[in-house]
Amino acid sequence: MSLQRSITLSLACVSGGAVAAMPDSVQRNFVACPIVRDTASVPCWLAEYEGELYFLTLQTDVSAPVNPPMLGHKVLVEGRRTDKPRICGGIVLEPVRLSVLPALDANCNQLLPAEAQYNLTFEPPRPPGPSKGRLAFNTLDVQQAEVAPQRVEKHFSIGYDFEGRVGFKHPALLQPVLDYALAIKATSINIEGHRGAALLSDGTILNESPKLAQQRAQQVAELLQGAGLIGPRYTVRWIDAAPAPNGSDDSAQRRVDITIKP
């Protein structure tokens, strides 16, 4: 994705955002303290919004598509309300994105005991103890590409949590970038950082920090260089303006785009 195109996109969003200021009725975007509900097996993660309890996710392991948030912090929930049977008393949000907000908040400290009525009605993906056969960290178990790939220009996109920088999810995203660039002996690499905003269900807009687009882009460049990708010429840019959020796919703006050229 070129620099120009993302700028055009973001302008379009700004003008669109002025009109449609609310997410659709199925979307639930809110900031709340997460709540842990123990069960006879793994704990459930929940959060309350406008008097209603929502189910966020279960404790599983690192490789899970959705990871539980943290007590001691508020969480930004961006999810879609479903009609699925409630889990642990909460309305199931799916898909759901959870971003732990960086500030510490000692008020977020609710750990509820197991109650028979809130037991899981299904086998959780993994028990609280060691897994049976299936290994955690599968995403890190990187397979090296065996055949030399074609030397073509290739785009990668690295996503982030709200206010997030590189963390435990990123090795699985950065490794293919590194492998491809090394495999085709890339001569140049373009990195473009973005930041976003989140439109909450009550109309509030949360903006990511002003410098985050730059910090994300620079960090990705440092990491790739630190991992030994020092051959190619790096072009590192960022787009400081956060496009106006629409409340449905705001997380897509929180990203770094990478283009690897032969």
Place this chain on the structure above:
Amino acid sequence: MLLCAVAVQVVAAEDDVLAPPHALYPAPKFTLRWINPGETGGLAADGSYDNNQGQLGVLNAAGAVTATGHPFFAPLGTNGRACVSCHQPQDAMSLSLDSIRRQWQVTQGQDPIFAAVDGANCPHLPQQDPASHSLLLDRGLFRVFLPWPPRDAAGKAIEPEFGIEVVRDPTGCNLHAQYGLHSAQPMVSVYRRPRPAANLKYPTHQNFGVSSFIGKNGLPTARDPQTGKPTSMNLMADARPPSLRAQAADAAATHLQRIAPLSKAQLDAIVAFEGQVYVAQQIDRHAGSLIEANGPTAFGPRALLKGEAGVLGNNTSRWVFPMEGKWTTLPRGASAAQDARNAGRESIARGHDVFMFRTFWIRDSMHLNSVGLGNPTKRTCATCHGMHMTGMDTANGWMDIGSTNLPWAREAPLNPWTTQKPELPLFKLTCRNDIAPHPFLGRVIYTQDPGRALISGRCNDIGTIVMQQLRGLSARAPYFSNGSAHSLRDVVDFYDRRYNIGYSEQEKQDLANFLGAL
């Protein structure tokens, strides 16, 4: 208390310390055997050494080792020490507090382990005075001095994410004009236990979890300068050496105070020796032999030789410590001795199950609760201690369990009625405003040892310590990098407090017995 323990040990061990050289050690009667640098003689292929909990096995997989002239055993530096000084076979290739105290008694403080450079609280102190070596004599700690700010692999200064202040300096080293943080060559002194220089294929494996980026935080993985490959970053308390060679070169310069670099042949010999020596408990004082033909395959040094390195334990094929369901219920009534032995074995089996399956809420532990399991996470000891055979983390195993960070670290109670004084330094680290605060400790963190953060300069690494292999534990008390747990029971009690586990007395005993059998 302390003096009494020392006296008993000396009586029991004196003749062994002074035993004639030239023999393969240990002597067949399985007593303790201190090895002095430069001694002639060697190590048997299958060595056995008694300890309070039973007996340790030391296996040299490449056969008997001639110590004479061997660079691991020879005093290669200027202070009379050899690697073996602090990595004694009888102490599971680490160094127990008992041995340290005994050497102080037997040599009147002249053993080179007490050398001023790091065997004293600080080099400037009067070296004849035991008080100047109190951290070594009370807690088994050597001084580890690291440059501030940290340097990257190329030697370039890293801009740290936090500032560091010395709040308390009981050893006088961190504020000393020559050795301290404000000296011409700024240094931070922390105090750490030696780690076992054995079973090293596990901490240095190239298997699961090793990739170009650190699984915990996405940062680039340290690479082995020789091979250029990413490493598992599991050596020392802070993962600072990228390889055993680099570690040995550094140990020679610091611990041995050697001026010239080690030769290639010397490095080869050290690394080859380290790569083939395996240690583990093999007799338990209650449970008897841990290595009987039909017993569990978790125990004894041969199990470590056979085990596959760098495999994440699960509970179907590669258990963290494979027990094969054995010893859970054993017969009674044959004889009193056999009943006692079987009771001991059952306790170990129960302790294993506590380790693997007894859940508790793991909370506010950096690099565990921050890697997608949630905070808190309902898990077990084996969640962190997950690598097959050693119970380390498979890769980059530094985490904060509160062993060195306040509020959990062991601190002397201060009040008008006690004469107890804090022994360890205390640092105040303040994370910069332009980075996110530490998710559990905020921006201002008090710690006895910043751990990995002294190498990475990262706020989130403050007080994180690489987990040790859980092997040969009975031979090398005290535990944790800062020696804050004097016994395995004390380790269990620490966890019970730290995570509000609520173990029963039976669970505590079983867990300690299990750890002691490893």
